[in-house]
Amino acid sequence: MRLFLFLFLGLILGPSFLEIGFPKIANQAASICSHLFLLTAGMELSFKKMGQQLLPAAKLSIGAFVFPFLAGLIAAMVILRDTPLAGPETYIFVALALAISALPVAIQILKDLKLYHSDLGRLIIATATLCDILAWVFFALILPAESMKSWFATHLSLVFFFLGLALSDSPFPSEKFRERLELLNTWIFGPVFFISIGWKLNLWQNLDWSQVAVVFILASVSKYGGSYWTARQLGFSKQRSALIGLTLNSRGAVEIIISNLALQQGLISEKIFATLVILAIATSLIPGPASKLLKLRNE
Template sequence: MSRLDNSHLILLFFQVALFMMISISAGALARKLGQPKVIGELIGGVVVGSLIAQANVSSSYDMLHSLAKLTPEINGLLQIGMLLFMFIAGLEVNMEHVSRKLRPAVYSSLFGMLLPFALGLAAVFLLPMMKGANVHVDDWTYGSFIGIALSISALPVILKILMDLNLIHTEEGTVILSSATISDLICWTVFSCLISSLGVGGSLVGLLVIVLKYVGFPALLLFIGSGKLSFRRTAQKGPAKRSKQLFETIILIILLISGIAEWLGIHPFFAVFILGVAMRKRLEGTATQSVIQRFSIDFFAPLYFISVGFKVNFFQHFNLLLCVIVIAIACIGKIAGAGIGARIGGMSAKSSAAVGMGMNARGAVEIIIATVALELKVIDEAMFVAIVLMAIFTSIIAGVSLKWLLGADGADKRAMPLSEPKRSKNASFETHPAIEEL
């Protein structure tokens, strides 16, 4: 192995070790303060990454500066990890939620997307500071990206908050989960279409091809994941061999689908997310689901979210006014939009407000969208910093505001009198313990 390759390998080992140290310490501190572990990882990455970038040390400490740069090697590792994470996020999308409170869920989801999207789009045209000088896309494309970034919710974080507050079985919890499910599906689809449209300009044929790809390919994934692929051969073997072969098969499918999606011009994160949605019933309660969840959430997800703080120098690119504007638009748009939608759907004023507060959590999903947009140079570093801080802020206040409105005590008294559906090992309103650690 050459000296250069050797130094890259050493750097990779030290970077992963540094990220894990941040994950353990910052994650533990966040849990002690009653916040999701991912919040501690994000803040820890921002602080450590920016401090290393700011450090004015002699050239003999080049390794310290190298730790603050994300090499192609660690970027490749992070990409693989996030494919697994997005697959797990797809597995958490339970369409049974939607059917239980369909009317308020649909209205709160649609209004909760449309209002922040409209406000974000309008802000781009009305406030020149919303678009940096280094952004090289037209105002409509840029405004659409900002609108989507402000519209999406974070299903894993919302699940964790509702579980912590014992609100899963309440009317409010049901509507929040249903709305977040619809929102995630729509926003990821639109976001991925926008990414693909960057290379076709205003060509009608090009746009038509994109639409066909984003209809046909997900339909194929739903067909594959819904049970048309059979694992009967593995089922004839013992439990250990069956679990091992199923795990290997799922990893193989994830990698193949990602490669095909990239080749077709579809973002792999979106493709794998849809694959997870399609395969939920196939994997629910299996050891394979547990292994993938543990592997992605305990190892890969912390690496990715900590790396966010190393992508840009947060101290250097922090713009207070821009951050305040982005956070204000995101909170007002989502809380008011989702709340109004729930109210139109027939919920009480207090419950509608709770739906708006719960839907306001952005968290991990927001970070992924912001990172993809930054890598494509659709947004600049200042907007990236503002969106990341907005994701952290909204995730923190979502739990606090829900607890203030509804309280963790007495949640069982408000539980919906639902007839129990047929359940597998994982109840329809439960999530795997690994997700709880987010």
């Protein structure tokens, strides 16, 4: 959530408000910070930490990932069919954007509810982790590349992410180094990266509220509904299934990061990017208060 404040700061500095030109000298710094931010993000995911929850998480991801992915794919083919960027890669990316879950948001919600170390909490974390990994794998496959050199250029950010993922369960680097890297990620890599994203975006010029409303409703209904239905099939109570649906419906910084990469590679327009930014923020702000109300109502 803190990263959204830096995104807002960038929006204020950029064409959305003050119209201060983005300094060209900062482009390289923002690029380096984005790579290191993704390296750290990859290191936070872990197959090992899923443990015994991997199989039930895979089952739950049918509702948490597959349902919103299919809903997003169908919607993209209808909404974007007459746009210049209409094509299979764009449709698939929009579907991925609806299927993502924000792991940091899920962790914070579970900690606030004192469920982080419970079996339910571990299942939700494992499912959110699996959804994110699936999204990054599919994204890597749809990025365009005409040669090995261009493949490396277009996939460089993903190389850093998957390098971090490979290191997540490794004894290297040391715990002390990881803590320092996380500190740098919190105060330098993340802020610089998100400020640069907001600074380059003309929100008002590219904001289509009708598109935002359609995408938000579709994303929330398919993600929450799919997660809730699958959880019920797995034997969870209505209350726990609702909590699973609310928590996994958040998309957070992960969606903004992957959408920014898609924008840079020409997979989506700035209009779609603006819609996905609003979706990421809105779906991250709602689950926390809603989950607390759900718990109070059922106590």
